[in-house]
Amino acid sequence: MPIANPLAYFMLAIWPVFAWFLYQRLDPARALIWVILGGYMLLPPVIAIDLPMVPDFDKYSIPNLAAAAAVVFLLKDRFSLWPQSWLMRGLIILYVAGPFGTVLVNSAPLYFEQATIPALRLYDSLALVANQMITLFPFFLARKYLATDQGLRAVIVALVVAGLIYSVPMLFESRMSPQLNLRIYGYFQHDFSQAIRFGGFRPFVFMPHGLWVAFFALMSLLAAVTLFRVGPAMARPRQVLTVLYLAVVLLLCRSAGPVIYALLLVPVLLILPRRLHLMIAVAMAVLVITYPLLRGAHLVPIDDMLNLAMALNEERGQSLAFRINSEELLLARAAEHPVFGWGGYGRNMLHDPVTGQISVIADGGWILTLGVNGWVGYISEFGLLVVPLILVAREGLARQGAALSPYLGAVALILAANLVDLLPNDTLIPFTWLLAGALLGHAEAMARDRRTQRAAAFAAKFKPGRTVI
Numbered sequence: 001m002p003i004a005n006p007l008a009y010f011m012l013a014i015w016p017v018f019a020w021f022l023y024q025r026l027d028p029a030r031a032l033i034w035v036i037l038g039g040y041m042l043l044p045p046v047i048a049i050d051l052p053m054v055p056d057f058d059k060y061s062i063p064n065l066a067a068a069a070a071v072v073f074l075l076k077d078r079f080s081l082w083p084q085s086w087l088m089r090g091l092i093i094l095y096v097a098g099p100f101g102t103v104l105v106n107s108a109p110l111y112f113e114q115a116t117i118p119a120l121r122l123y124d125s126l127a128l129v130a131n132q133m134i135t136l137f138p139f140f141l142a143r144k145y146l147a148t149d150q151g152l153r154a155v156i157v158a159l160v161v162a163g164l165i166y167s168v169p170m171l172f173e174s175r176m177s178p179q180l181n182l183r184i185y186g187y188f189q190h191d192f193s194q195a196i197r198f199g200g201f202r203p204f205v206f207m208p209h210g211l212w213v214a215f216f217a218l219m220s221l222l223a224a225v226t227l228f229r230v231g232p233a234m235a236r237p238r239q240v241l242t243v244l245y246l247a248v249v250l251l252l253c254r255s256a257g258p259v260i261y262a263l264l265l266v267p268v269l270l271i272l273p274r275r276l277h278l279m280i281a282v283a284m285a286v287l288v289i290t291y292p293l294l295r296g297a298h299l300v301p302i303d304d305m306l307n308l309a310m311a312l313n314e315e316r317g318q319s320l321a322f323r324i325n326s327e328e329l330l331l332a333r334a335a336e337h338p339v340f341g342w343g344g345y346g347r348n349m350l351h352d353p354v355t356g357q358i359s360v361i362a363d364g365g366w367i368l369t370l371g372v373n374g375w376v377g378y379i380s381e382f383g384l385l386v387v388p389l390i391l392v393a394r395e396g397l398a399r400q401g402a403a404l405s406p407y408l409g410a411v412a413l414i415l416a417a418n419l420v421d422l423l424p425n426d427t428l429i430p431f432t433w434l435l436a437g438a439l440l441g442h443a444e445a446m447a448r449d450r451r452t453q454r455a456a457a458f459a460a461k462f463k464p465g466r467t468v469i
Helices: 006-025 028-042 059-074 086-104 122-145 150-174 179-183 210-230 233-252 256-271 275-290 291-296 302-312 314-334 366-396 408-421 430-461
Strands: none
Touching: 006 028, 028 059, 028 122, 028 150, 028 233, 028 430, 059 122, 086 210, 086 233, 086 430, 122 430, 150 179, 150 233, 150 256, 150 408, 150 430, 210 233, 210 256, 210 408, 233 256, 233 275, 256 275, 256 291, 256 408, 275 291, 275 366, 275 408, 291 314, 291 366, 291 408, 314 366, 366 430
16 A cells, blocks of 8 residues: 555545535535545545554545435434345345355465465454445435436536536646646555556546546546536537537547547437437446356457457557456456455465465456455346346336436446446446446336326226226
């Protein structure tokens, strides 16, 4: 872990106070969004406040805890941990309880000639269970406070505002090199060579890597496109300028993946009907959750992908080839502990037999989850993110003739794009869980409306005074 200055730890420690202030000034929906999104934007990455017997407090867990604490102690409100869907309840139980199984199957140390990787202990399972619960707080809170049309709109508006605010440091670093985290928090969060791309610099700002910043820029752009489509005619000139500006910012992030997502999804948001948005989002999500099976069955066109990458840029093609080779090795490693995985401390990786140093690189969130938590962890984690998309699409398609929220398709596509990005990168963040929770809550609300309308229609058909004959 890098050595940070006192300001970095002060920012982590003071964020709950800022969250309390937001919950006093804003409605619960907007307060939740900005506590989670603001923490992701501003708090120092990589480092954590490490206290004994509790999970690490970092830029992900602190906003989650602060939001939940503000709801319980300031608003004196309750939020349910149990969705209506029994499938979602089962996935939550698997996600939270899975670490106990991981600890049980990893009770032996890994020995090398010059090093030893420790076994997992009961303490590890308790800390992991607590961490899993903390991870889900944005999911639970968003299901309660962001399930309405107004809540979905608040998410889209916040992404546009956040993108415009963050564009200033992003543009600075794209010109001057990523140095804000070093200047303000006293350390650089990654390998600086990763910042140099396409004859310029990737901005990192206060996120773990330039790829995270680029995907954040993509979310902001897709949100701006949504406001352009659904907004009033008088606001169109301003909104089209916002879209063009955020598109330029995305290009200056110098990351090919988010640019490709934008080229595919911007026309979808502009042209296609909203129900097709939901169907496309579900198709993307199903691809992600079945990806390990497709890789294992050799149904992913790896050779074609490598040839295309080599044709576009030989250096990037070689990088992709190295990444794919590492994933194949890690898949074989994961197959040794397929159900509950290898757990933490780098046990899921391959190591030098002498020094014990890690000898492969893992970038994709899917392979990390599969190796660390096994199929139980993979199915529960990705299931919790994918099933809300399926449920909301099912309800949306069932409402033939009824209007859908104009923001629903955009939120679904942004979440689906984040899931696809978990194949090459580990960009799962608290805001991802917030999006999934908002969609789950909206799907449940639509299901309640559908049942109410069906009951009303049945009652009207068989009201007193009428007979079947």
